[in-house]
Amino acid sequence: MELDYLEENISVRTWEEEIRALPEPLLIYGAGAFGREVYQMLRQQACKVHGFLDGYAADGDRLFDLPVWNLTNVPQAVKEMQPLVLFSIVMDGTERAAVMDTIRKAGFSQIRPSQSLRCWMAVSYTHLRAHETLRHL
DSSP states (O other): OHHHHHHHHOOHHHHHHHHHTSOSSEEEEOOSHHHHHHHHHHHHTTOOEEEEEOTTOOTTOEETTEEEEOTTSOOHHHHHTOOEEEEOOOOOHHHHHHHHHHHHHTTOOEEEETHHHHHHHHHHHHHHHHHHHHHTO
């Protein structure tokens, strides 16, 4: 019964659809390990990432051949595109809320935690492996 529910509601296709449904343009907040992981997930689904935001970025920084800006040196043209900012830093809820508020104050109104994308991927992968294992029993 539970496997049937999982098969109908959670799949690799659902994860892929979740990523493809993200509105573009996209920016990733966080140029560390998690931000890089999110970039790779998006790239696998042919999503266009316009750059990274990071509190420690210096002028001219690049990652995956994309610009890395701090919140004070983002070109106005980028802000005017009204990108979705995928928050890709691991921190507790209080810290995350404070940083997301800072991002909003810098002119970005669309912010989404990336953790949900990682969870979709993990659940989809786990479901796929469990389903394949049960088929072999």
